[in-house]
Amino acid sequence: MNPQTLDESALLSQVRDGNENAFRVLVERHMRHAYNIAYGFVQDHDDADDIAQEAFVKVHRSIASFRGDSSFATWLHRIVANLSLTRVKQRKKEQSRRADVEEADTMTEPARTSEQNSEHRTHIERALHELPTLQRAVVLLRHFEGLSTAQVSKVLSCSEPAVKTHLFRGLKKMKERLSYLEAELS
Amino acid sequence: MKSHAWVQENLYELETGTLSENNRALAEEHLARCAECSHELKELRVTLKQMPQQLYNPSSLRPEMHWQMFAQRVERKLDSASEVEASWIERFREMVLGHRMVFALGFGSALLLAGVTVGVWMTMQKNAGDDRSRFAQQELGSRHALVQTASLEERTEQYLDRSKILLVGLINTDPQVAEKSKMDFSRQVEVSRELVKESRQLVSELNDPSQQRMKRLVSDLEMILLQIATLQGEVQSPAIEIVKSGVDRRGILFKINLEEIQRAQLPKQVSKPSKQSI
DSSP: OGGGGGOOOHHHHHTTTTTTHHHHHHHHHHHHHHHHHHHHHHHHHHHHHHHHHHHHHHHHHHGGGGOOSSHHHHHHHHHHHHHHHHHHHHHHHHHHHTOOHHHHHHHHOOOOOOOOTTHHHHHHHHHHHHSSSSHHHHHIIIIIIOOOOHHHHHHHHHHHHHHHHHHHHHHHHHHHHHHHHHHHHO | OOOOHHHHHHHHHHHHHHHHHHHOOOOOOOOHHHHHHHHHHHHHHHHHHSOOOGGGGGGGSSSSHHHTTTTHHHHHHHHHHHHHHHHHHHHHHHHHHHHHHHHHHHHHHHHHHHHHHHHHHHHHHHHHHHHHHHHHHHHHHHHHHHHHHHHHHHHHHHHHHHHHHHHHHHSSSSSHHHHHHOOHHHHHHHHHHHHHHHHHHHHHHHOSSSHHHHHHHHHHHHOOOOHHHHHOOOOOOHHHHHHHHHHEEEEEEHHHHHHHHHHHSOOOSSOOOOOOOO
16 A cells, blocks of 8 residues: 555554655655754754754654554654754753854854745744743744644643743743844834 | 633633633633733734744755655664664674683683694694795785775765865855856756765775774765755755855864865875866
């Protein structure tokens, strides 16, 4: 049976059976989401790409232990979030060792595009990046990736009320920051 | 009656229709009487309007070709990860077997000692002639290995030179100007594709422990070259920015320069063929 046409659970069962084509289809279905989430944390395209790849390597290794208590997407998002948080911590350690402020500035500078919405998109990315890590993760997963509060709480291993608190505070800060950036532009 | 904090933390759920019926009723009841929370709801609506979900899509900045090759890159990562695992398993096995061998060798060597002493004297007499030819063969073999290593080093050197020229050109390109003037990157793409093939070959051949740093550099370079190789159509400035930031973040040019300095300090083993132009 063609893995392209399979639903998620059938596809996962084929991946568990060692079907490499099925694994490839699974990767192709979720790679952009994994990348977007990783980018939201690390704000660097190369790091996001590395993390997304690493996440699928982990999926491949531990697919047998995935029991399906949550959806595959939730599980994958959790892996991506954990890898991203580790990367963010590593980066903070490196930065404090080198106290290299200049690098941090260039690293976090969002890419520019010539598209119509690019400026606004850049503002969103910048405002998102300025949030504390957990608030950023919640805004990213709950609002931009459309996960439910319960799913986000599973991904980030925190309670649902904590997710709601982070979301409320994060969105408030996003609004302030976006208003400031828009005003600065005009 | 729910608290302000509870209502405010559930405003997003209320606004996106994901709050349960019961909680919705409680929140609406509170909102009807609370100016502060109603104001928060209005603010939230403005915020959500300001940040539509579809605007956040960083993966769209990567060219389609990048995504076509993504699964392949994951598979390669899986292969190299299992190679590393296999080498650890092998080392572990050797270690375990090594301990068992200690006992076996203890008994074996005691029994064989006498026989070997006699046997060595007899064999030395018999094989005196054979040894000379074997020694000559071994010397030839080691010379051949030296030439192979030298030629691999030369190929790596050429590969690094070509990559450096390509990257320096790209680093000095202003992405905005390139995009506006619709600069043609087809030659760079073509060269990158050749270099990607070469890097795969080199990575598979650089197996000597002394070549591991070079192997890592070639692997890092491959990632950057892949990004250039997947540029297509009218090159957009973000694509060039991604490549530039990758070169910068991985310190590629610095590492190439370091290799050059170290190579310059080593005596040349084999004459160097002429460089290819990019």
